[in-house]
Amino acid sequence: MILPVSEFRPSARVARVRISPNAAANARAKALRDAGRDIINLTIGEPDFDTPQHIKAAAAEALARGDTKYPPTEGTPALRQAVAAKTSTATGLVYSPTQILIGNGAKQLIANAFSATVEPGDEVAIPAPYWPSFPDAALYTGARPVFVATAEARGFRLDAAGLDAALGPRTRWLVLNAPANPTGADYPADDLEAIARVLRRHPQVLVLLDEVYEQIRYDVPPPHLLAIAPDLRDRVLVVNAASKTYAMTGWRLGYAAGPEPLIRAMTVVQSQFTAGVSTVAQAAGLAALTGPQDFVAETRAAYAERRRLVTEGIAATPGLTLAAPAGAFFAFPGCAALIGTQRPDGGIIASDADFTEYLLEEAGVAAMPGAAFGLSPYFRISFATDAATVTEALRRIAAAVADLRPAPALAVAGA
Numbered sequence: 445m446i447l448p449v450s451e452f453r454p455s456a457r458v459a460r461v462r463i464s465p466n467a468a469a470n471a472r473a474k475a476l477r478d479a480g481r482d483i484i485n486l487t488i489g490e491p492d493f494d495t496p497q498h499i500k501a502a503a504a505e506a507l508a509r510g511d512t513k514y515p516p517t518e519g520t521p522a523l524r525q526a527v528a529a530k531t532s533t534a535t536g537l538v539y540s541p542t543q544i545l546i547g548n549g550a551k552q553l554i555a556n557a558f559s560a561t562v563e564p565g566d567e568v569a570i571p572a573p574y575w576p577s578f579p580d581a582a583l584y585t586g587a588r589p590v591f592v593a594t595a596e597a598r599g600f601r602l603d604a605a606g607l608d609a610a611l612g613p614r615t616r617w618l619v620l621n622a623p624a625n626p627t628g629a630d631y632p633a634d635d636l637e638a639i640a641r642v643l644r645r646h647p648q649v650l651v652l653l654d655e656v657y658e659q660i661r662y663d664v665p666p667p668h669l670l671a672i673a674p675d676l677r678d679r680v681l682v683v684n685a686a687s688k689t690y691a692m693t694g695w696r697l698g699y700a701a702g703p704e705p706l707i708r709a710m711t712v713v714q715s716q717f718t719a720g721v722s723t724v725a726q727a728a729g730l731a732a733l734t735g736p737q738d739f740v741a742e743t744r745a746a747y748a749e750r751r752r753l754v755t756e757g758i759a760a761t762p763g764l765t766l767a768a769p770a771g772a773f774f775a776f777p778g779c780a781a782l783i784g785t786q787r788p789d790g791g792i793i794a795s796d797a798d799f800t801e802y803l804l805e806e807a808g809v810a811a812m813p814g815a816a817f818g819l820s821p822y823f824r825i826s827f828a829t830d831a832a833t834v835t836e837a838l839r840r841i842a843a844a845v846a847d848l849r850p851a852p853a854l855a856v857a858g859a
């Protein structure tokens with residue numbers, strides 16, 4: 445018997461979680477474009493570059509030699525070895541392949557880590573603004589996200605006192621994403637030292653270090669948290685992926701390095717839910733990590749130029765503010781001064797969601813409201829798109845902002 449749609453009841457677990465807001469906004473922008481609208485889509489955090497040729501060639505070779513059978517759940521020995529070597533170099537510690545798990549993108553590894561460790565009622569501390577999948581992955585597993593506020597004035601970096609106050613006996617994880625989505629925040633050595641001091645006071649807390657934007661940094665890269673605080677290594681799970689660094693979002697290849705018991709528990713989860721990652725993607729990932737790295741430097745330079753265009757463009761737009769991103773390919777401008785203004789059609793901008801809706805309708809620029817990342821009134825633009833498009837988007841945003849007017853007093857009172 446087929447169940448009528450009206451009677452379908454999702455599990456409480458699923459009911460706690462939303463479809464990714466980024467995916468939804470991206471779909472809306474694409475639908476408008478398909479309907480003939482001239483839309484610049486800045487909603488999506490995906491490199492606009494193609495995967496480098498030598499990586500594709502390695503995948504083709506894997507296919508040609510028949511490397512098409514079930515992969516080992518935890519990842520191929522060669523790729524685990526490459527990730528262990530990379531993590532050892534980054535941290536100055538010695539990692540062995542048994543401390544490495546290859547997963548279907550960073551996203552799956554994060555959900556896997558929470559699934560393997562949290563009990564209902566446990567807390568996951570997440571700096572806000574945040575990448576929306578952090579709280580949703582925590583919620584799915586029955587944990588309670590606890591948000592730790594960060595401020596534009598401090599470049600959206602966690603401060604030690606705020607962090608200390610947020611951690612408690614039920615905290616299972618602290619999520620640290622650096623450089624961060626959506627703000628580009630990154631942590632210099634003295635910040636990492638202060639965070640490590642707080643963590644030592646809370647020995648029950650594991651740290652999920654999300655480094656997917658590790659290679660997209662605009663200043664001298666800071667030291668690794670584990671180079672600063674090697675004593676934390678039994679509590680730190682480093683999560684990374686080929687997705688952003690090598691323009692491999694579609695290959696679904698992530699990796700995690702951490703204490704062996706945690707990696708073993710995550711391997712159990714993986715063995716029952718997704719099994720090992722596609723053999724072809726793993727062969728490609730090995731070529732990515734061990735092959736030439738020119739692509740990484742070239743794309744970093746391209747992102748740096750776009751970041752310059754964005755920071756200058758926002759600075760030249762009255763009403764917007766920006767803490768310049770230290771890394772990643774996102775800017776998270778503030779639009780507080782525009783809240784309460786009036787659109788040319790009379791509508792009132794009462795929230796960042798109203799502002800991004802206005803940008804979409806008036807300027808044909810799709811951006812994400814800060815509310816989706818847990819902080820208003822802000823909005824996120826991705827500059828993982830070519831410089832000419834970024835320039836045009838900034839021009840349109842400035843023109844749309846210039847068209848806003850102070851609202852009549854009555855409307856402001858009612859807004």
Ligand SMILES: Cc1ncc(COP(=O)(O)O)c(C=O)c1O
Pocket residue numbers: 489548549550551552575621624625654656684685686687693697698
């Ligand atoms: C902070 C952060 N972590 C993880 C991911 C997802 O990475 P992957 O595509 O490897 O699952 C993203 C993608 O937007 C991200 O911004």
